[in-house]
Amino acid sequence: VTAKRILIIDDEEDIREVAQLTLESVGGWEVLTAESGMEGLQLAEAEKPNAILLDVMMPDMDGIATFEKLMTNPETQSIPVILLTAKVQSSDRQKFAELGVKGLIAKPFNPMVLNDQLVDILGW
């Protein structure tokens, strides 16, 4: 498995830090982080990560808006997006599934299985 690059977009600094450390130290991935949807879009376009872990509840541009922008941009539309969210009610899950996201990982996540979950969803 070659080292993949993963972009984490989350407005919570602590969560970004924990997720980043998790993916780096447990999975051995290369990790990029963005603290807002806008920054995430720019990074995704510039860095072309192999996958994006996207928070949903964010100020200004939320995860859904960010995802839609990613999908309409030809530069980024092929990047698989996984939502990392606390909104995990069945109604939310269905809504997200309809949007066309690759997968959904619930917060709080278990850092020791986060990698495995990602690998499963992305089929790596």
Add this chain to the structure above:
Amino acid sequence: MSNGKNLWIPMIVGTSIIILNLLFWQELVRQEDVYIKKNAELAAASISHDIRAEIQTRTLGLLRMARRWELEGGTIKPKWEADALNYYRDYPGFQALEWADESSYVRWIIPVKGNEAAQNLNLTFEERRSTALAKARESRKVTITRAINLAQGGKGFLMVIPLFPKNKFDGFIIGSFRSQTLLDAILSKNLLQKYAIAIFDGTEKIYTNQEDLIAKIPTKWQHNTEINLNGITWRLQVLPTVTKATEHSPLPTVVLSGGTLVAVLFAWGVYLTQQSRRQTQQLKAINHELADRIAESQRTETELRNLSTALESAVEGISHFNLEQRYVYVNQAYAKIIGYQPQEIFGMEWQQTIHTEDQEKVMVKYQKMLEDGKAEVEARGVRQDGSVFDMQVVIVKACDRYENYKGYYCFVKDISHRREIERIKDEFVSVVSHELRTPLTSIRGSLGLIASGVLNTQPEKAQRMLDIAVNNTDRLIRLINDILDIERIESGKVSMTKQICDVPSLMQQSVEEMQSMADKAGVALSVSPILAKLWADPDRIVQIFTNLLSNAIKFSPQGSTIWFDAKVEGNEELSVSTPTILFTIRDRGRGIPADKIETIFGRFQQVDASDSRKKGGTGLGLAICRSIIQCHDGRIWAESTVGEGSTFYISLPLYQEPIIPSVSRNNSDSPLILVCDDDPSVRVVMQTMLEQRGYQTICAASGQEAIEVAIKQQPDAIFLNLMMPGMHGWETLGVLKQQPQTKDIPAIVLSGLMPDARSTSHANVTDWIVKPPDEKLLFQALERALAGEKSQSLKVLIVEDDTDLAQVLIAVFERHGVETYHAKTGREALRLSQRILPDLLVLDLALPEVDGFAVVDWLRHHRHLCMVPLVVYCAKDLNNFDRERLKLGQTLFFTKGRVTPEEFEKHIVSLLNRIIPTIKGDSSDSQTHSYH
């Protein structure tokens, strides 16, 4: 009662009467028969007598002629004819008077006319005549022939009288009678009319008056009798004529018909009586039913009237549409919901009140209502002013009594509010779950990494993860506390413990709490209190102030100032003006956009959600503030200009003390008190308080000034602040204690700081009052100081099964020079408390063996311990009932996790300060320290 049975009684009655009547009638008829028969018998006798008499008369006439004949020895013809003619004329019934010679030839005959046939007739030509002639000649007596056919024609008989002049036979005088003529002549007309009469000679009928009637008359009434006439016998048959027979018949007929009529009438009467009784019963039943129906209808009417009133005043909107789907009726609520006057609505079309986009949906439901009778729909309504609202509509078909469609009723409920609440609730749940999961995510992730050991070789990263876990745990605790807090305040589960509070101390306390944060942020706090009082829960008011101050600090640029002011305002809007205090907290921060100025007081409604993370808030602070303010009948709002700053306003009702004339002890005899504080507001408050109690007061703004004033004016006591610029409190105190003029003046520390371990025994300090000062404690301390007393060490018993926590608490108390004892169980607490008689009990509730409640129950019955001050420090939020059960002396309640150790310590010290005077004041009699 069946109809068949109904007829029985009249039938029996009728039949009985008819039978009786018939019997009676039968008897009458029988008697009538007897009577008729009797009459017939009498008639027969009379007739028989008449016939005999008349014939006798005629016989005597003929005999007289015969006697004359015999006496004269034969009568000459002319004389005889004259004689005979006289007889013929005098006695009707003669056919002829004749003389026959000894040879029986008829020689003379009167009248001649009509009797020519008998002239010279030999009477012996026929047997009956010859027999009679022979008999008469032989017997020389009057003899009558049997019925014969007369020579002149017709039936008749001959009366024969032999003539024997001088005993020599000389022929016969003969009377010839046509029987019909004779009898018609001699029988009375009256009888002949009433009776049918027949006379027979043997079997030959010689007479009848009514030939044809005889056969018609019942023979039962017939009477037969015999008439003997000179050797012959006639049989007389008499029958009453029909007229005669029926002459007396009306009675039985009348009786019969009358009786029958009576029977029928009786039966009818009985029937009618029964019928009438039955009808009466039916009438009664009908009456009853009618009465019921009337009552029912009255009830219905009343109900209808009530219903109508109810409809009119119903909370839900109710309207009625006609066939053209136009309004014909609306109630008040309906009119109000759609924002019209009721009379404006009549005649309007329904489309005018439904949002155009929803009209099709409503039409579909209208069709459904036509089919099913009822339909429900949620749609947007349009008010008169054009505003749109959500409504729930139920339409119900209206029909007349013949089930003809007459329009429909429409029930409308404005559900905008409900929708809004649902939306807010959903959002709140969603937001809360997000808000709670966010710190948990960091905690779970960071601790998971550490626990897995992957960071074992990277200690600095492990430490970083630990910091994240700790910070987020704090954040989670704040969040949970805030969420629970706001829920409990808004649901009224937390009652505000209101008391009279001094405005300056509330403001000062809040500022002191936020000072270090302001210092860190490089922001200045400027506070301008006023002398006023509030009826409020001081802790809650301070909570609001600190919250607003911390917000202001967070958003203030470095180097700027936050202004915290208060002023009294009369409430001009109300006639009975309730003065209020208006607090303002003004910052120079980035400001709040106009569209958020209202919503920021909602839950999780930060201007920028990321602020809460960056600034360490929970997003609930202002919502809690608003809830608390509402519990105090106050108001909170904000004004702001983006880029220039925000101002938060809190308006609370002013507490107005009942006016008590202050006892002015402002004379030279009253003690002189020196207040030394660099804060002018504190000096003002202290001076006011002291002077109100009649103390003379002088103030000093610094330590240096205090020393000078003290030397010059020799005050009786000094209140000394510790934290002062220039010479601080301890230095000042040191100088005062070295100066011979001032060394004996008692000094009371008045500070925001707690007494701490650094000044172990506070030897030079008479008392320690923590700001904001409790008025009562302050004066008790002052009085003790003036009386020359000093604080002594206290004994505290800590009852806590968690040894670690107990150690922390012991450390806190020992820092303040308090003797501390520890009990791990309830039983131990009871034993120990009896031995040491503590001045204060710190009690956990969840204890082995005997729990905290039982400990309190037991202590309540102890003579010396029933009023011991108590601090309940437990993990559980207590309700008012629990609190009541746990009260001993002064009792405080703290929930573990809700108060920081620092806050706990502060409250404990404050409590200790309060209980010192109580205990020391009466230590001589109640405190016998037998154990040390």
